[in-house]
Amino acid sequence: MLPIRFLLALVFAALVAAQVWAVPGMLPELADPSLEQSLVREAMLWAAVLGLACVQVVVVCTWKLLTMVRTDCIFSASSLPWVNAILAALAVGWLMLLGTFVSSYYFIVDEVSDDPGPPVLLLVLLLIGAVVGLLMVVMRALLQQATSLRTDMEAVI
Numbered sequence: 001m002l003p004i005r006f007l008l009a010l011v012f013a014a015l016v017a018a019q020v021w022a023v024p025g026m027l028p029e030l031a032d033p034s035l036e037q038s039l040v041r042e043a044m045l046w047a048a049v050l051g052l053a054c055v056q057v058v059v060v061c062t063w064k065l066l067t068m069v070r071t072d073c074i075f076s077a078s079s080l081p082w083v084n085a086i087l088a089a090l091a092v093g094w095l096m097l098l099g100t101f102v103s104s105y106y107f108i109v110d111e112v113s114d115d116p117g118p119p120v121l122l123l124v125l126l127l128i129g130a131v132v133g134l135l136m137v138v139m140r141a142l143l144q145q146a147t148s149l150r151t152d153m154e155a156v157i
Helices: 002-026 035-070 077-112 117-156
Strands: none
Touching: 002 035, 035 077, 077 117
């Protein structure tokens, strides 16, 4: 468990650093931005920061679930709110990424550059996020079944 916790702490610290330093520097600087472009740039900044915050929520919930595994109470009803929080964070993060994709494609790339790299990267991230979200839905259903089976087995014993 220690290596996983170390990696989770490292990821959390990297996400904080990205929120503070990397994300603001990654957004394109517009030479003479219109009001609309300035608003979209700010919206993209907030979407990226909030999207990273959603990943931080997933890291914290995963940490808590690891603690529940260690104490052998993972297959209980108390673990479901943590999994639900992961699903909610994934959904909100995916929507933020979708908003970033749409705004970057229509307002920034068309106006500033013809480079297809950033929109393609965002599209790939959207697809990966959708797959991870769907896998979490399946994992939640499996956890519910295992919790139900464990409750039944404890009632029999």
